[in-house]
Amino acid sequence: RMSCKQASRLISDGMDRPLGRSEQVRLSFHLLLCRNCRHFRQQMQQLRSGIRRARDE
Amino acid sequence: MxxxxxxxxxxxxxxxxxxxxxxxxxxxxxxxxxxxxxxxxxxxxxxxxxxxxxxxxxxxxxxxxxxxxxxxxxxVATDLSEDTDLSDLDGLFDGQGAWQQAVRAWGVPEEGLLAKQFWQVYQQCAQAMPKRTAMVFAMREVMDMEIADICQNLSITATNCSVMLYRARMSLRECLETRWFQQKGAS
The missing domain is CATH 1.10.1740.10 (RNA polymerase sigma factor, region 2, helix turn helix motif)
Structure with missing residues (x-):
């Protein structure tokens, strides 16, 4: 089973490159079961969109 | 024209x-x-x-x-250890690699991100990061550069680049949570 620590790293990596098939499957399964990591992924998306919106204002 | x-x-x-x-x-x-x-x-x-x-x-x-x-x-010195050392993130996880503290949804509506203020807080948080880590993060997130281009321009490996981006995101997450989302949530 993937840990939250590993999941957080994969979530970050997934923002910069397409994840491999097995990485994607393992991460998706982890996210189904882990609310903390779902929130973490949302935070990372908000971080990116916040920076881009602020940059383009 | x-x-x-x-x-x-x-x-x-x-x-x-x-x-x-x-x-x-x-x-x-x-x-x-x-x-x-x-x-x-x-x-x-x-x-x-x-x-x-x-x-x-x-x-x-x-x-x-x-x-x-x-x-x-x-x-900048060629030693990347400061940029790629993830040991300072260990405190976020327990021995099994689970989050020590609940990760809460920031829950700020998108339009609530007051761009100018957010930008200032982001700048302050970025200054607290190792210089090269902040550089790599800005190239990726502000300049929209692809990883391969960043690696080529800075002569670093893709692995080091992804570690630095992970480190930057974790650092910014903590800093923004304290300086931006908690304050905005409270107001």
Whole structure:
């Protein structure tokens, strides 16, 4: 089973490159079961969109 | 169609803000913007009008910024250990790699992100990071550069690059949570 620590790293990596098939499957399964990591992924998306919106204002 | 000198000069404040986000250094940012504006004035007949003046100027500035970043990168010590050491993140996870504390949804509506304030807080948080880590993060997230281009320009491996981006995101997450989302949530 993937840990939250590993999941957080994969979530970050997934923002910069397409994840491999097995990485994607393992991460998706982890996210189904882990609310903390779902929130973490949302935070990372908000971080990116916040920076881009602020940059383009 | 060409861009007028007035149109070009009018974009200086925006370009300066963009450059400062990359370089964390006011003087270097002003130099890069000045170089970009001079290049734009010399080449303004080449502005085809297919994109906005701002987009055209930003693409010129990006080349100047990458040159500056390359130069700065050479001046920063080549030891990457400070940038790739993840041990300071250990406290976020327990022995099994689970989050020590609940990760809460930031829950701020998108339109609630007051751009100018958010930008200032982001800049403060970025300054707390190791210089090269902040550089890599800005190239990726502010300049939209692909990982391969960042690696090539800074002569670092893709693995080191992804570790630095992970470290930057974790660091910014903590800093923004304290300085931005908690305060906005409370207001």
């Amino acid at each position: 060409s861009a007028s000198p007035e149109q070009i000069e009018a974009e200086r404040p925006w370009l300066l803000r963009y450059a400062r986000a990359q370089l964390q250094d006011q003087a270097a940012a002003e130099d890069a913007v000045q170089d970009a504006l001079l290049a734009a004035l010399e080449g303004r007949e080449r502005f085809a009008g297919q994109a906005s003046v701002r987009t055209w100027l930003t693409s010129i500035l990006r080349f100047k910024l990458v040159d500056t970043i390359r130069r700065q990168h050479r001046e």
